[in-house]
Amino acid sequence: MSGQKKVIVCGGGVIGSSIGYYLTKKGAAVTLIERCEIACGASGKAGGFLAKDWSDSNPSLGKLSRKSFDLHVELSKTLKKDVGFRFLDTKSIVVSESPKKKQDLPDWVDGPIRSQSDIGSNKTTAQVHPHLFTHALVEAAKENGLKVHIGVVENIIWEGQVAKGVKLFGSDQIMEADAIVIAMGPWSHLAHQFLPDNVKKIFPLNDIIYGHKAHSIILDPKDKNKITAHALFADYLKTDPEIYPRPDGTVYICGKAETVELPEDPSKIVPKDEHCDFLVKFAGVVSSELLNAQVKVKQACYLPCSIGDGQPMIGAVPETKGLYIATGHSCWGILNAPATGLLLSEVIMEEKCSLNIDAFSPSRWVSRKLKK
Ligand SMILES: Cc1cc2nc3c(=O)[nH]c(=O)nc-3n(C[C@H](O)[C@H](O)[C@H](O)COP(=O)(O)OP(=O)(O)OC[C@H]3O[C@@H](n4cnc5c(N)ncnc54)[C@H](O)[C@@H]3O)c2cc1C
Numbered sequence: 001m002s003g004q005k006k007v008i009v010c011g012g013g014v015i016g017s018s019i020g021y022y023l024t025k026k027g028a029a030v031t032l033i034e035r036c037e038i039a040c041g042a043s044g045k046a047g048g049f050l051a052k053d054w055s056d057s058n059p060s061l062g063k064l065s066r067k068s069f070d071l072h073v074e075l076s077k078t079l080k081k082d083v084g085f086r087f088l089d090t091k092s093i094v095v096s097e098s099p100k101k102k103q104d105l106p107d108w109v110d111g112p113i114r115s116q117s118d119i120g121s122n123k124t125t126a127q128v129h130p131h132l133f134t135h136a137l138v139e140a141a142k143e144n145g146l147k148v149h150i151g152v153v154e155n156i157i158w159e160g161q162v163a164k165g166v167k168l169f170g171s172d173q174i175m176e177a178d179a180i181v182i183a184m185g186p187w188s189h190l191a192h193q194f195l196p197d198n199v200k201k202i203f204p205l206n207d208i209i210y211g212h213k214a215h216s217i218i219l220d221p222k223d224k225n226k227i228t229a230h231a232l233f234a235d236y237l238k239t240d241p242e243i244y245p246r247p248d249g250t251v252y253i254c255g256k257a258e259t260v261e262l263p264e265d266p267s268k269i270v271p272k273d274e275h276c277d278f279l280v281k282f283a284g285v286v287s288s289e290l291l292n293a294q295v296k297v298k299q300a301c302y303l304p305c306s307i308g309d310g311q312p313m314i315g316a317v318p319e320t321k322g323l324y325i326a327t328g329h330s331c332w333g334i335l336n337a338p339a340t341g342l343l344l345s346e347v348i349m350e351e352k353c354s355l356n357i358d359a360f361s362p363s364r365w366v367s368r369k370l371k372k
Contacts, residue, residue: 004028005028005029006178007028007030007031007180008030008033008166008175008177008181009030009031009180009181009183010166010180010183011183011184011187011188012032012033012034012037012040012138012148013134013183013184013333014043014046014130014137014333014337015183015185015326015327015329015333015337015340016034016183017043017134017141017337017341018341019326020137020138020141020341021137021138021141021146021341022338022341022342022344023141023348024145024146025144025345026345026346026349028345028349030141030145030146030147031177032146032148032149033149033166034149034150035151036150036265036266036267037150038138039131039134040267041185041186041301041302042186042301042303042304042333043131043134043333043337044130044134045130045299046130046216046334047127047130047242047244047254048084048127048128048129048133048252048334049088049090049125049126049335050069050072050128050335051065051069051120051124052065052066052070052125053065053066060358060359061311061312063356064312064336064339064340065335065339068339069126072085072126072128072335072338073085075338079133080136081136081139081140082132083132083133083136084128084132084133084246085126085133086247087125087229088120088125088229088231088244089118089229089230090118090119090120090230090232091119091233092116092119092232092233093109093234093286094115095114095234095235095236096112096114097112098112103116104116105230106230107226108227108287108289109230110288110289111286111287112285119233122229127231127244128334129246129247133334137341149175151168151169151170153166153167153184153191155193155194156180156323157174160196161198162320162321163177163179163321164176164177164322177322179322181323181326181348182194182317182325182326182327183326183327185211185327185333186210186212186327187266188209188304188327188328190264191325192205193206196320199317199319202318202366203319203366208306208307208365209305209306209327210262210306211262211303212258212302212303212305213260213300213301213303214300214302214303215255215257215275215276215279215298215300216252216253216297216299216300216301217252217253217276217279217283217295217297218250218295219253219280219294220249220250220251220293220294220296221249222292224249225249226289227289230245231243231245232286234286236286237282239256239278241253241255242254242255250296251293253282255278262302269300269301270300271299272300276295303330303333304327304329305330306328306330311359311360312327312328312340312360313326313328313365314340314360315357316361316362317362318362318366324344324347326340
């Protein structure tokens with residue numbers, strides 16, 4: 001179709017896939033370039049917990065999260081593939097060595113819990129399966145013409161300050177575009193080298209975005225029917241692991257975060273055994289149903305974080321035309337992906353936005369002194 005806007009989205013995590021999904025719905029011709037495979041990073045290894053109102057203390061983020069939560073509910077009905085969506089009750093628990101007192105907890109949570117409180121209801125907290133969700137977005141977008149290209153973005157081609165295309169490693173061919181989106185999660189800092197020199201000077205992307213490593217395990221309990229739809233946020237031995245039982249009967253547990261160097265190649269990320277073993281032990285302390293569960297997966301991935309206010313970066317790259325970025329969603333990227341995708345697609349296709357996203361503008365870092 002002539003006159004169709006050509007957009008290249010760099011990065012096939014949940015953010016890039018969501019952007020691709022909404023752009024294709026608005027009629028753009030989108031190519032999604034992914035280095036390894038769709039959802040190979042945090043987007044395939046996250047918990048997938050969704051909270052409608054937990055960010056309300058920050059008005060801008062609160063509005064983004066509420067919108068995104070509602071979009072998740074809508075997508076769970078409209079996407080053709082099952083994305084593991086369900087509403088959950090959510091509790092915080094303090095796990096201790098002290099003897100168990102009777103607590104208002106589901107039967108399977110029978111370990112030494114010193115205290116508990118309700119922190120989310122099955123109206124305001126929910127979950128998706130992040131890997132299934134990201135793939136479902138891509139599959140739906142393919143029906144609207146999305147093309148997925150496996151390759152490594154090496155550079156952006158410029159005419160002055162206007163982004164004109166993308167060059168991939170190992171190819172001389174330039175992929176031309178009317179707009180380009182960087183959605184490379186924690187690897188988005190590498191896009192600093194793609195910027196024109198004058199932009200590099202005022203917008204030090206390489207120092208703004210960084211990765212924070214976290215571990216997770218997936219357990220397969222014998223008696224799946226006993227595990228109810230309760231998410232648990234724990235306080236255990238000065239750590240704060242989280243437990244998310246999934247609709248398929250498996251139980252996802254994450255925690256043990258640390259700031260360590262991010263390998264350039266996502267396939268080179270390896271979990272630390274001691275951190276995964278800690279999560280296995282924690283599961284057995286919290287629940288006798290989880291004590292002898294089969295450990296199906298031990299894994300690690302990196303949260304995409306931003307320095308300063310720690311909020312996402314969504315919008316046009318300063319002093320450029322045709323280049324956009326969406327990253328830095330930290331521990332709420334699965335939740336906030338649909339709204340990020342929808343709103344950025346509005347900016348790119350309609351030059352307007354149904355929610356004010358100025359608070360997430362990349363320009364808030366321009367010429368600022370950066371402190372980690
Ligand atoms: C343990 C853990 C649990 C979490 N739990 C939750 C949760 O319960 N709820 C929630 O909302 N969020 C959660 N998150 C956060 C969420 O997972 C992230 O915010 C989100 O996945 C980030 O998505 P992304 O698309 O920005 O990045 P990523 O998923 O990292 O995707 C970036 C993609 O870019 C690709 N890429 C990199 N470089 C290039 C290149 N040069 N060319 C082409 N492609 C490239 C990578 O291969 C990767 O696929 C969790 C995170 C972790 C680590």
